[in-house]
Amino acid sequence: MSSAMSPDEIAQRCADIMWPDDHAARGIGIEILAVGAGSAKVAMKVRQDMVNGHGNCHGGFIFAVADCAFAYACNSHNHRTVGAGVDINFIAPAHLGDRLIAHGHARHQGGRSGLYDIEVENQAGKLIALFRGRAARIKGHFFEIPDNAASPQER
Amino acid sequence: MSSAMSPDEIAQRCADIMWPDDHAARGIGIEILAVGAGSAKVAMKVRQDMVNGHGNCHGGFIFAVADCAFAYACNSHNHRTVGAGVDINFIAPAHLGDRLIAHGHARHQGGRSGLYDIEVENQAGKLIALFRGRAARIKGHFFEIPDNAASPQER
Amino acid sequence: MSSAMSPDEIAQRCADIMWPDDHAARGIGIEILAVGAGSAKVAMKVRQDMVNGHGNCHGGFIFAVADCAFAYACNSHNHRTVGAGVDINFIAPAHLGDRLIAHGHARHQGGRSGLYDIEVENQAGKLIALFRGRAARIKGHFFEIPDNAASPQER
Amino acid sequence: MSSAMSPDEIAQRCADIMWPDDHAARGIGIEILAVGAGSAKVAMKVRQDMVNGHGNCHGGFIFAVADCAFAYACNSHNHRTVGAGVDINFIAPAHLGDRLIAHGHARHQGGRSGLYDIEVENQAGKLIALFRGRAARIKGHFFEIPDNAASPQER
Numbered sequence: 354m355s356s357a358m359s360p361d362e363i364a365q366r367c368a369d370i371m372w373p374d375d376h377a378a379r380g381i382g383i384e385i386l387a388v389g390a391g392s393a394k395v396a397m398k399v400r401q402d403m404v405n406g407h408g409n410c411h412g413g414f415i416f417a418v419a420d421c422a423f424a425y426a427c428n429s430h431n432h433r434t435v436g437a438g439v440d441i442n443f444i445a446p447a448h449l450g451d452r453l454i455a456h457g458h459a460r461h462q463g464g465r466s467g468l469y470d471i472e473v474e475n476q477a478g479k480l481i482a483l484f485r486g487r488a489a490r491i492k493g494h495f496f497e498i499p500d501n502a503a504s505p506q507e508r
Numbered sequence: 509m510s511s512a513m514s515p516d517e518i519a520q521r522c523a524d525i526m527w528p529d530d531h532a533a534r535g536i537g538i539e540i541l542a543v544g545a546g547s548a549k550v551a552m553k554v555r556q557d558m559v560n561g562h563g564n565c566h567g568g569f570i571f572a573v574a575d576c577a578f579a580y581a582c583n584s585h586n587h588r589t590v591g592a593g594v595d596i597n598f599i600a601p602a603h604l605g606d607r608l609i610a611h612g613h614a615r616h617q618g619g620r621s622g623l624y625d626i627e628v629e630n631q632a633g634k635l636i637a638l639f640r641g642r643a644a645r646i647k648g649h650f651f652e653i654p655d656n657a658a659s660p661q662e663r
Numbered sequence: 664m665s666s667a668m669s670p671d672e673i674a675q676r677c678a679d680i681m682w683p684d685d686h687a688a689r690g691i692g693i694e695i696l697a698v699g700a701g702s703a704k705v706a707m708k709v710r711q712d713m714v715n716g717h718g719n720c721h722g723g724f725i726f727a728v729a730d731c732a733f734a735y736a737c738n739s740h741n742h743r744t745v746g747a748g749v750d751i752n753f754i755a756p757a758h759l760g761d762r763l764i765a766h767g768h769a770r771h772q773g774g775r776s777g778l779y780d781i782e783v784e785n786q787a788g789k790l791i792a793l794f795r796g797r798a799a800r801i802k803g804h805f806f807e808i809p810d811n812a813a814s815p816q817e818r
Numbered sequence: 819m820s821s822a823m824s825p826d827e828i829a830q831r832c833a834d835i836m837w838p839d840d841h842a843a844r845g846i847g848i849e850i851l852a853v854g855a856g857s858a859k860v861a862m863k864v865r866q867d868m869v870n871g872h873g874n875c876h877g878g879f880i881f882a883v884a885d886c887a888f889a890y891a892c893n894s895h896n897h898r899t900v901g902a903g904v905d906i907n908f909i910a911p912a913h914l915g916d917r918l919i920a921h922g923h924a925r926h927q928g929g930r931s932g933l934y935d936i937e938v939e940n941q942a943g944k945l946i947a948l949f950r951g952r953a954a955r956i957k958g959h960f961f962e963i964p965d966n967a968a969s970p971q972e973r
Binding site for chain 4: 683684685686687688690691711712713714715716717720721722723724726727730731745746747748749750751752753
C-alpha cells in the first residue's frame, strides 16, 4: 500500500511530535540535524552561560547535547523510551563558541532495552566525548501506526 | 602554628575560589549547601526551562546538579581536578518545582585519579539518580597552601 | 502464621537453590559467606591460575568475585534476575594468595530493574575494586512462595 | 634505517612479550588471533567449568575474554598499561561450546589515559556484549624501542 511508512519516516514523525514539547532542548539551543531509525544527529553552540570564567564548557552541557541525540535516536521507533543510564567519557574540553555535534545510533535494541553510542565532536571534528546510553521502553506510542507499516522492533 | 588549615577549611577555600568563576552553575541556579574534604552538597530547583511539556526534568539537568557536587568534592583538596567520566543511573523522574539535592563524597582518591559517589534526591528524600564520577587531577592549585597545612593527599 | 518466611529466609532459600547449579562459581573457589534480602557477601582466594608472572590477579577474576556477590544479592527476592551490565573501577591490585571479599547490597530495586553496589576488598580491608551492577528481572521464581510470605518487591 | 619498526610490529612484539607471562589468559583458553597498533582480537571457547547447570556462561568469563582483548590492545604501544575501569553491557547469553570472539580498538589514546571499545560475538556473529575499557599507563616499556621507531604516542 502506498500509505506504508518506512522506518526513517516513522523516526521523523516521532521527532516532529517530540520537538514542540521539548522546551529544555530548545532552551539550550539544540538543533536537530537528522533523525533516522535508531539514529540522530543534533548540534548545540557553547554559549556564555555554559562556560566557566576560562571559557571551558561545563560537563553538564556536553552531556546534555549527547543526551538529546540519544533521546531522539532511542525514541525513533514509535515506542516511548526513557534513558535508564549513561556512561560518558570526557576526552577533550569544549570552549565558548564551539559548535558541538552529537550523533550516534543504536548498538542494540531488544524488546525493552537498548544501547546507543553517541559521539560528541566540535566543529573541527575533534572528539570531545563518548556517551553510551541505556534506554528503557515505557508504555505508549507517539502516534497510531498504520497497519501496514514496517517497524523492525515489532517483529 | 595557629595558621594551619584543616582539610575542611582547605575545601571551603577552594570552593570560595571556584564559585565566582562558575557562571554555568549559577546559571542553572545551583546553591552550594556544604563542602568538606572530598565531599560536597548542592541544590537546584527544577525550572520551567529544564522540563518538557509534561513537567519532567531532562536528564541533562539531573546530571548537571550531580556534576556540580562532584566538581566541588573532587576539587576540595587544592589540586585542580577535572571530570574524566561518569556512570549515571536514572532511578525516578524529577518534576517541575522539585528541589534536587546532590551530595556525595570520595570513595577513593589516589595520586591522580579519584572516584566520587554522588546521590541525587528530591525534596522528599526520594532517590532520583546515582552518579559515580571519575576524577583526574591536572596541574595547578587554587591557592598557595601554608607549609604547615595538612592535606591527606600529600602523604 | 508460623510458616511465613522473612525476606532474609527467602534470600537464603534462593541461594541454596542457586548454589548446586553454580559450577562456575565453585570452579573459581567462591565461598558464600552471607546472603540477605538484597545483599550478599562472598570470598575467593587468588590462585596461581588467576595471576600473571608477577603475581598480579587478572581483572577478570576480580570482576568475577564481585559478579558472584551481585548475582546472589540480586536473585535474593525469589525473582530470577540476570546481570544487564556493570561499571567496575579497579583501584588497587590483588595478588597471589590474597583472599578477596566481595560484599554489597541493592541501592535500588524497582519492578524490573535494580542497581547493586559491590565492593571488593582484600584480607587486610584494602579496597580493590568498586562494582555497580545493573540487574534485570526475567520470568520465573526459585521456589513457590507461601501465600503469607512478605516480599518487599511484591508491594 | 631498515631497522625501524612499524606500529603494528611494535604491537606484535609487545604481545609476544606479554603472552608467556599471561598464565591466567592461557588458563581460560584464550587464543590471540591478531594484534595491531591499538587493537586486538582474541577467542575463547565456553567450557563446562564456565557455565551453570543450564549451560549459560557466567558473566565473569564473558568479561574475561573482552578484558584480554582490551589488555593486548591497550598495551600495544610499548607503554605498560593497566585497566582502570570498564563499563560492560551484556546483550545476549553465551552457551556451553560457543566460541566467543572479542575484538576492538582504541577510541582514544591520550598521554596517559585511553578508551577502548571491545565487542564480544559468538561463532555465528551474534553480539554477546559491549565492553568499554578505560586504560591508564604506568611506568615502563616492554622492550627498548629503536631510536628510529615511530610510535604515535611519542609525539
